[in-house]
Amino acid sequence: xxxxxxxxxxxMAIEYLAIFCCGLSGGLMxxxxxxDLFSILMTSWLTAVGGGIVRDVLLGIFPPVGISDRGLVLxxxxxxxxxxxxxxxxxxxxxxxxxxxxLALGLFAVNGTSKALIYxxxxxxxxxxxxxxxxxxxxxxxxxxxxxxxVIKDRHWYAVxxxxxxxxxxxxxxxxxxxxxxxxxxxIGDVLIVGIVVAMRILSVVFNIQLPGALRRHEA
Amino acid sequence: xxxxxxxxxxxMAIEYLAIFCCGLSGGLMxxxxxxDLFSILMTSWLTAVGGGIVRDVLLGIFPPVGISDRGLVLxxxxxxxxxxxxxxxxxxxxxxxxxxxxLALGLFAVNGTSKALIYxxxxxxxxxxxxxxxxxxxxxxxxxxxxxxxVIKDRHWYAVxxxxxxxxxxxxxxxxxxxxxxxxxxxIGDVLIVGIVVAMRILSVVFNIQLPGALRRHEA
Amino acid sequence: xxxxxxxxxxxMAIEYLAIFCCGLSGGLMxxxxxxDLFSILMTSWLTAVGGGIVRDVLLGIFPPVGISDRGLVLxxxxxxxxxxxxxxxxxxxxxxxxxxxxLALGLFAVNGTSKALIYxxxxxxxxxxxxxxxxxxxxxxxxxxxxxxxVIKDRHWYAVxxxxxxxxxxxxxxxxxxxxxxxxxxxIGDVLIVGIVVAMRILSVVFNIQLPGALRRHEA
Numbered sequence: 052x053x054x055x056x057x058x059x060x061x062x063m064a065i066e067y068l069a070i071f072c073c074g075l076s077g078g079l080m081x082x083x084x085x086x087d088l089f090s091i092l093m094t095s096w097l098t099a100v101g102g103g104i105v106r107d108v109l110l111g112i113f114p115p116v117g118i119s120d121r122g123l124v125l126x127x128x129x130x131x132x133x134x135x136x137x138x139x140x141x142x143x144x145x146x147x148x149x150x151x152x153x154l155a156l157g158l159f160a161v162n163g164t165s166k167a168l169i170y171x172x173x174x175x176x177x178x179x180x181x182x183x184x185x186x187x188x189x190x191x192x193x194x195x196x197x198x199x200x201x202v203i204k205d206r207h208w209y210a211v212x213x214x215x216x217x218x219x220x221x222x223x224x225x226x227x228x229x230x231x232x233x234x235x236x237x238x239i240g241d242v243l244i245v246g247i248v249v250a251m252r253i254l255s256v257v258f259n260i261q262l263p264g265a266l267r268r269h270e271a
Numbered sequence: 272x273x274x275x276x277x278x279x280x281x282x283m284a285i286e287y288l289a290i291f292c293c294g295l296s297g298g299l300m301x302x303x304x305x306x307d308l309f310s311i312l313m314t315s316w317l318t319a320v321g322g323g324i325v326r327d328v329l330l331g332i333f334p335p336v337g338i339s340d341r342g343l344v345l346x347x348x349x350x351x352x353x354x355x356x357x358x359x360x361x362x363x364x365x366x367x368x369x370x371x372x373x374l375a376l377g378l379f380a381v382n383g384t385s386k387a388l389i390y391x392x393x394x395x396x397x398x399x400x401x402x403x404x405x406x407x408x409x410x411x412x413x414x415x416x417x418x419x420x421x422v423i424k425d426r427h428w429y430a431v432x433x434x435x436x437x438x439x440x441x442x443x444x445x446x447x448x449x450x451x452x453x454x455x456x457x458x459i460g461d462v463l464i465v466g467i468v469v470a471m472r473i474l475s476v477v478f479n480i481q482l483p484g485a486l487r488r489h490e491a
Numbered sequence: 492x493x494x495x496x497x498x499x500x501x502x503m504a505i506e507y508l509a510i511f512c513c514g515l516s517g518g519l520m521x522x523x524x525x526x527d528l529f530s531i532l533m534t535s536w537l538t539a540v541g542g543g544i545v546r547d548v549l550l551g552i553f554p555p556v557g558i559s560d561r562g563l564v565l566x567x568x569x570x571x572x573x574x575x576x577x578x579x580x581x582x583x584x585x586x587x588x589x590x591x592x593x594l595a596l597g598l599f600a601v602n603g604t605s606k607a608l609i610y611x612x613x614x615x616x617x618x619x620x621x622x623x624x625x626x627x628x629x630x631x632x633x634x635x636x637x638x639x640x641x642v643i644k645d646r647h648w649y650a651v652x653x654x655x656x657x658x659x660x661x662x663x664x665x666x667x668x669x670x671x672x673x674x675x676x677x678x679i680g681d682v683l684i685v686g687i688v689v690a691m692r693i694l695s696v697v698f699n700i701q702l703p704g705a706l707r708r709h710e711a
Contacts, residue, residue: 082704086643086646090643109335113549113550114549114619118623175339175341176339179344180334195630198417199415206307210309262308263307264307264308264355265355266356328548329554399564400554403558426527430533484531485525485576486578
């Protein structure tokens, strides 16, 4: 699978949107904990680009785009500044933020997995890197703010939709490189995958669908 | 020191066994905290391959085997599934788990240090990478579950046997590359080193042997 | 900008001094929490070289100097041993430690940023890498000891002087490579930058100067 210009432009756009969404939600947590402006900007930035930094390090890309792409960095800093001002509005928009967060989940899954495929990772490795891209930002944010990461604590589906999205992206990428689908079809497919991830996440919260835990047995 | 097929096969076997042991102990902690199945699998996986991922990143090997080796990944997921079912039994086996954990400690020390030597690291760097391999998995697990890492909190010997094992592995590796020992002797030596690490760890817990802390003085 | 011998020797000296200061302050925290000698040494070492390890990983330098430079490693272990013995004296020297810590802040900012420039990073990337070098050590220490990192919690200026120092180092580096300043002038400039960082940090604590947090509004 060769990277093509359209594909890259498309994924850059995806990345920017996801980055801004993540920056908002990351910065909001720092606002709630009453940290100063620098900590808000840093939390926005790390939440937004943390996944991409882990992705690039695991792929051996140095320096990672999270510290070298001017556009990405400015986007995250902007999201931090925005949330420092409009946090009361953002707070009221619980369901909007859930959707925005789910959107970032889907966008990062497609973006991280695709980049891994472009760098010739195997399907399994691409799924892992896609999931790292999706989950690392929030994980770093929670570790920094000294909380158990949401991805571990939250019993609603969060990692599961990310996993499904990454697997579907790998399948679509394999289909593309096998000549089974066209580039245009692949982009439509990517949008569909994002939609599936968003739907899974939101339905899980709305209908309180949870994964089972460890088997409870009489001996327990 | 050139990697040889026998040596690699031997160390692969070592790695798989240690991986499964670590996955069990990692997943068990997630079970105790009543997290869902995905979090159990993720904790098993990260505890088991976290050390290897840190080792490979520090050696500049991308992508790390923890996300690219199908066998390793399936082993960790299997260990997570197993512990999600048989956790009541595992809970009763406190001393067995101590031994299993000590075994993983020894196996990772030999494995991590050997891999660093194969990649032409100096003796000191190999000791560090061996210790990172040994300690990072549990450390990542504890940071994720928001606890002070066991390696820092536990006053019984944990890092000390790992250090001794890594240093002995370096000495053995240097002896091998100097032609002082044969490959067969080296493998026997590796087994002995694992035995020494296991013995040190278990004796420290059984007889409550501790490292001193900072010097307590009258002025304190 | 080509690395020159004098420049490297100068920065090596800077690095050693900063490393020892950081090791003292890192080890002191482990002493206060009554951890054993190994944990003290490990905390000293990770606090001191953690920033450099993150810097080298982001620049793609493997293995990082934090585990391969004999001098650096011995310096950090020495700082751990020293603080395990003289911690009552170090405790009394609150203001001395503040200055020492501020000095490490300035030294790491100049050192990390310069190394990034030497490895052909762009100005923005160099600032990020300089800040990672400055802040990661303390951040890793606090995450390990299960506290919210000082850089996030502390409302006094900590990251801000680091940022200013990194930006000034980039400007000075650009001036050097444009032939606007001589090597000697650059070294004097580096010393001045360290002085500015130290002054900003200390003045912020003495006069209780803080960054604002998020905008407080009536709707909040």
